[in-house]
Amino acid sequence: MWFSKVLASFRYALEGLKYTLVTQRNMRIHFLAALGVLLLSLYLPLTKLEVLLLFVCILLVLVAELFNTAVEVVIDMMTEEFHPLAKVAKDVAAGAVLLSAGMAVVVGVSIFYPYIGFLSLQPLKEAPYPNISMAALIVFHFFLTLSLKGLFNRLGHPEWEPSMITSLASLIAISVVLISTNLLMILLVLLLSVLLVGSRFQVQKRKRPVIIGILLGIVVAIAGFLFM
Incomplete structure (x- = not known):
């Protein structure tokens, strides 16, 4: 019985991920960006710590987008009319996504820039850091x-x-x-x-x-x- 409940919880979680990916344009953008970053990390000689930092940043952005979607769905379920507090709740949730995405960009640029010589004809030692x-x-x-x-x-x-x-x-x-x-x-x-x-x-x-x-x-x- 407990094993079936565990499997059901995994299935519900996957359904939530699938719903967010199918219905939310921003989540699709985050997924495509994450795939690009992960493919680039396979090509570049990144250290273990750098790869772990990328994983953490990607996870934070996706989790923030999931919470943002959950807030929007709950608010839309409670009321279909415009309410200033509902707008505040949606804006705050979107702000969390913005902060996490901004942090991910800063970390990504800091990690990838030293390896830019691998992506161009310019030698790495000549690339401005x-x-x-x-x-x-x-x-x-x-x-x-x-x-x-x-x-x-x-x-x-x-x-x-x-x-x-x-x-x-x-x-x-x-x-x-x-x-x-x-x-x-x-x-x-x-x-x-x-x-x-x-x-x-x-x-x-x-x-x-x-x-x-x-x-x-x-x-x-x-x-x-x-x-x-």
């Missing part, structure tokens, strides 16, 4: 922007909240300009940043958050590289 402080700067900037958004919202001035997308985009663009010696790469990154900012100006009704986000990203990037 970025300081890990660059990843720390991006994470710091993310939390700083998020804190400022929360602060201005509590003060009743949402129009002063910096745009997260344009803030991170400007930070990364300025960082590439300060790091890279390749003029073509610099021009391409700046062009992409201009296109992104232009699209945000078209979408956003309020222009001030976009401008504040750009200025914040530039200031943090320059200050960060001065102290690195």
